[in-house]
Amino acid sequence: MKLHEYQAKDILGKSGITVPNGQLVTEVDQATKATQIINGPPWVVKAQVHAGGRGKGGGIRLVQYPYEVVTATEALLGNRLVTPQTGPDGIPVNQVLIEEGVEIDREYYLGMIVDRSTACPTMIFSTAGGMDIEEAAASSSEVILKEPIDPAAGWMIHNSRNLLYNVDPPLPMGAVRTLMAVMGSVYKIFMTLDCSLVEINPLALTRDRKVYALDAKINIDDNALYRQKELLLLEDTREKDPLELMADKYHLNYIRLEGNIGVMVNGAGLAMATMDMIKMAGAEPANFLDVGGGASEDMITKGVEIILKDERVKAIMINIFGGILRCDVLARGVVAAARKTGIQVPLIVRMEGTNVEEGRAILKDSGLKFFVAKDLAEAAALVARQVSEKGLKN
Ligand code: GDP
Ligand code: MN
Secondary structure, eight states: OBOOHHHHHHHHHHTTOOOOOEEEESSGGGHHHHHHHSOOSSEEEEEOOSOSOTTTTTOEEEESSHHHHHHHHHHHTTSEEOOTTSOTTOEEOOOEEEEEOOOOSEEEEEEEEEETTTTEEEEEEESSOSTTHHHHHHHOGGGEEEEEOOTTTOOOHHHHHHHHTTOSSOOOTTTHHHHHHHHHHHHHHHHHTTEEEEEEEEEEEOTTOOEEEOSOEEEEOGGGGGGOHHHHTTOOOTTSOHHHHHHHHTTOEEEEOSSSEEEEESSHHHHHHHHHHHHHTTOOBSEEEEOOTTOOHHHHHHHHHHHHHOTTOOEEEEEEEESSSOHHHHHHHHHHHHHHHTOOSOEEEEEEETTHHHHHHHHHHTOSOOEEOSSHHHHHHHHHHHHSHHHHHO
């Protein structure tokens, strides 16, 4: 789960990291009021979306006059923002953060992730912070310093020394102590809130040697949300695909893809293999849908319904290996969904495993038209033929 910048800054601020004063607005007519509360000029008007690269996409506006705060807010609110990290359609801007502008002397990057190669929470620091950090990291990786933290020992002061004393040129006097404190706070936030990412970029140094978190990203590990109930209240689902939201509700793993074959499978590994087979047969999946090991009849029905709500879907392929999920349960779910939706697209089923004969009989006796493939290769070939030009004409 991703937090918005304003939410992340709230958390940083509460743990003692300096963040600029700001005001969140959701309507243009709140903007003028914000300029009266927030120090300026300059002001910074920032689109609140779950994507980075906003500066490069016009989502961050540094302005000098109150009327410009209003026009910048107007330009962002209610529109879609395209950044190098969004798709070409962009994402909707529902909220804007108006902040006091800070005069930046230097921009640093500070981040924390779990590094898979060392299996340790790892702090990342760079003096090449700001909007071009990705390019800097790609062209000269030595500007990016990494410090794995032994989770048993926790954060130790030498961790920050390793990061802060090894930069070239050295950090200005007066900045090191504050940066050390910021690092300790970031580690604590990362661990106590079950984060998968905490990132401050830029972590800005002013000429009078104050350190400000000017941008903030916090992502929470979804698997820990059951014990982070307060954070769950901060979730903003408005940027999510409505079908993904519906799938979440029924505990289905659904991800939208670009093709036109609806796919339903049990188990992520089987889903990957199925998508490979579809692609090898010359077609493109419209989605990834894993109903999981122990799906119920109702979950199967909901899965098919979700796939059918996607208007791009021209054929459906269901590939189930009946283990805990029995083939008869699957078949009943599919028949129920087909009846309920009055399905108009061809549906190809390949199933094997527990109660497969019973499952096949249920499909056959339903009176509905299903293609039952004898194996995965045949299923993939069948579904691909349905959406090929020849298949569509027939
Ligand atoms: P991002 O592009 O999505 O990472 O958005 P940021 O919040 O990082 O803003 C982009 C850039 O705008 C930053 O890298 C800064 O250079 C600049 N910026 C953000 N806030 C301020 C500010 O208060 N003062 C100044 N001068 N620049 C700012
Ligand atoms: Mn940033």
